Amino acid sequence: MPMDPHLLRTFTTVVRLGSFSAAAAELGYTQSAVSQHIAALEHDLGVPLLTRRPVSPTPPGQRLLDHAAPLLLRLDAARADVRRAATPAPARTVVAASPLAAAVAVGEVRGTLHVVPRAEVVAGVATGEYDVGFVDGVVAASDPLHLPDAVGVKAAVVAEKPLMVALPPDHPLTRRKGLRLDDLVDARWIDAPDAAVPLEDLRAAVGATRLHTATVYRGTDTAALRALVNAGHGLAVLPDGDGVPLLWPNVVHRVERLHLG
Template sequence: MHVDPHLLKTFTTVVRLGSFSAAAAELGYTQSAVSQHIAALEHDLGVALLSRRPVAPTGAGERLLDHATPLLLRLDAARADVRRAAAPPPERVVVAASPLASSAAAAEVRGALHVVARAEVVAGVATGEFDVGFVDGVVARSDPLHLPVGVKASVVAEHPLVVALPPGHPLARRKGLRLDDLVDARWIDAPDAAVPLEDLRKAVGATGFRAATAYRGTDTATLRALVAAGHGLAVLPGADGVPLLTPNLVHRVERLHLG
């Protein structure tokens, strides 16, 4: 089996945008060309990858997506690494960090720091847009962050996790909390300022963690103000909150770079 990376790129873009026409506009193709790319990929693999109404990956498409995303990122990393090897050293180092990794990055960086979403940090380092990246994630103490092959990583910091609760909350005086006891609580969906709710669901292997409020900013002080006002709970790194006892997770910051 030989899969054309261009077809994989088209497939991942259609899935991300949920639309053939939107993918065509982003990639600079006609909608007919996008449809042909998907048809060729499905013919090559012998399975249906996308349902059309609505546009969404099938079970086989989900499996391909798991492979396609790191494969494409690995190709981007290889291109960037080859170009870097043939180029003179940069006059300045471009550094990026995810919001919850920015404080650790600021302690080590001289000059400008770009604060962007986690996925943008990883992709930017892989493609050579950023020379160094600082990215965060929640993992078991013995596990690494799940990063694409081709990007090298080293641990910068680890912090315990706490549950941020409003004053007077019935659980605020507890010495520790179990995450699976909070599945049905009201949460603030703040993927760039707190532990993403999807990560909490994966940690306990359960649905739930219903978002009562959405916050799309990156300022943890604003997020804590929302918690204090009773808009929902949040899991954060640090010490200002009730410690999360189980599962045994830590918030880790890692430094990324190409080889």
């Protein structure tokens, strides 16, 4: 039997919110209906997907979660594509950009600009919420950005920049001509996934888990992030501005323009 996307959406919502009751409120179901959806999905797959106290995915549940996001995105994108075929194109352009791609997006704004997290840019373009998207990421110079598989979304490179390590003004490394990330694994870092290069990407680049999170910043304002750096709360890697060039790993900051083909 094919997997029911309604059950899959309920499952991902429960995991995201960490609560059956919160998921029920968001989806417009009763809590009993949410429990029935999860039970039906577990029965279909023959494995427990969630622990109940606290609510979190089991190892099989985590595997399902990894598949669920791209599957649901493709379904939403297909629905939007069909509707779009019968709807006249808008006169004004709605543009979305991740925070570090917003400066590049300014030239295309003819209506509204939304600055949102990276994953929301791709999903929004795929489902027709945004007409154009600009998304950034860190990759080797010859590699494409690692974007979710979304129906009909085309990507084109519009900008590439070297990366800089942002340091407090009085930091002893500020006079260096360049820095290697593996020389900074014991430094204090700011985890700011939407305003800087995500710390998990830096860890993956050096194959290290020792990049220590000293401060967490969940905003999108890069000026606020720089203020945290200057105040000594930790280091960050950014695509431009003041800082010391990152010499290794050999990666670049890329911005890609997304649209529906």
